[in-house]
Amino acid sequence: MGQSRAGKRETPTGLWTKCDGCSAMLYRSKVEEKLDTCPECGEHFRIGGARRIAITADPGTFEEFGHELKGGDPLGFTVDGKSYGSRLVQERKRRGVNDACITGFAQVKGLRAVLAAMDFTFFGGSMGSIVGEKVALALETARDRGLPCIVFSSSGGARMHEGALSLMQMAKTSAAVAYHRTGRAPFISVLTDPTTGGVTASFAALGDVIIAEPKALIGFAGPRVIQETIRSELPPGFQRSEFLLQKGFVDLIVHRLDMRDRLAQLLEYCL
């Protein structure tokens, strides 16, 4: 929950990169061309919020809002002498963003929508007060302007460092979904690798349409927690997009290269 690890599936930098799925050595620019998927096996690499917006919105149409929102350390949460507040400042500087979610207006193949994209590289994409605020703001803004809302989730869950306030973001964002539903425009929830915990168990599971990227880890409890509870191996493919599609919780799985087309297609049907 909410702890950023050096994810091995994050897109590395450098001229060459090795695919985590098929171990092929890939030319970096080729990977970028394929929107950070493997040209050989189709493996989807994790991408940040800004990159997600860039590959989703029509060029030059993104107008960010809520960028000024910046959180603090309401609990004074400290681990072994290191405060959450100071880590936040450090992460902001390192990542060049204020928190783990970016929101704004954009056009997708000429259709206006509100977009939100979570960023797994910032505190594991965890939802604290700022992420919750931005997701709620995105949904409210969309509702008030009669626009669809598309949220790309990528999160380890609620952010522990803000304690019960993070838990309450689940209620806040779900309430905002309820509000968005009072309008006629759709809320499309896109689940990307990974989406777990309090994010899955709130707004992300509440889309009018729920899309998943291939092979994304999606669930409530993380695989390790389940393994510790049941004390046996998990079945192969458990909690992956294809598994959830089969169980009936995802409407469709969409390859990143097709995402814009599918989103536009859906928007056309729902508007």
Added chain:
Amino acid sequence: MPGIEAQACLPFERPIYDQLQRVEEIRRALRALEEEMKALREEVPGAPPPPEAAKRLPEIERKHAELSRESKKEEDKCRALTLEVFGRLTPWERVQVARHPARPYARDYFERVFDDVLELHGDRCSGDDGAIFTGLARLGDRRVLLVAQRKGRDTRERLASNFGMARPEGYRKAMAKMRLAERFRLPVVCLIDTPGAYPGIDAEERGQAWAIAESILEMCRLEVPLVAAVIGEGGSGGALAIGVADRVYILENAYYSVISPEGCASILWKSRERASDAAAALRITAADLLHLGVVDGIVEEPLGGAHRDVDEMARRLKATLIGALEDLDGVPVESLLRSRYRKYREIGRHLFAG
């Protein structure tokens, strides 16, 4: 004070129970003396006491008076000790009180707080989850829908309630019955007590995240008053799934947290042994949650914790629940929903201002 078995005693409660035992011993001695006095006095009713009794009675009365004073002193000591121990409980110790084996569970409140409880089973979809009770009940002169998380006292009950960890069907059952309540304009009362939603393969297969999310959304828009109380453990999303309410209360030694202290410790401190550090850092005590604005009020527990006087705890809980429902009486649906929305929309905002 009810006797509490040795195995149901937390380490920091030990001195209190030792002292309680001393008090109990003195009381036993007092009772023996009283029996003896009664026997001597009653030997020949009306007649002057026989010479032997006349000789022994004053002696026994003197002993009795002395022991009574000592009893009073030891009781005061016990009280002071309990006050001292419970006055400086660490957050981690409070978590242990919330998980105390003798802690009153939802079921213990059913008969003490409610009347006419009628259980309604099943989620009309895939099953009937023993971890969540739903049913109709009377609370004072009101009819309500009662939703309560269950735990078990013995092995059979624990298995039946899956140790308080609900599966998707539990949340779907709660949701279905809440819609029923809405249809008949019954306010909803939720008693929260869970270590968390069940993290198992079957729960994931049936959409644990979806069930929790939908229940939360349902409660955000439900057109009847909602009152919730955390009576023991408020374990993360599994608790919030029946915890969105117009008024949320917490018992003094209960806790409510985004993650269990052990889970947090194992991730951030890389060791479950650091749970006490995590418990402190997470600000999960009733007083902290009130300050954070996560709960609207604290229900004070009897001295030494809810398990020391369940009847008194139930009286206080009942008064709190009734008071909350009275508060919400006659509030038009639109303003009820508007206030609920605002409440969750703005939670914690005061801590970020400036």
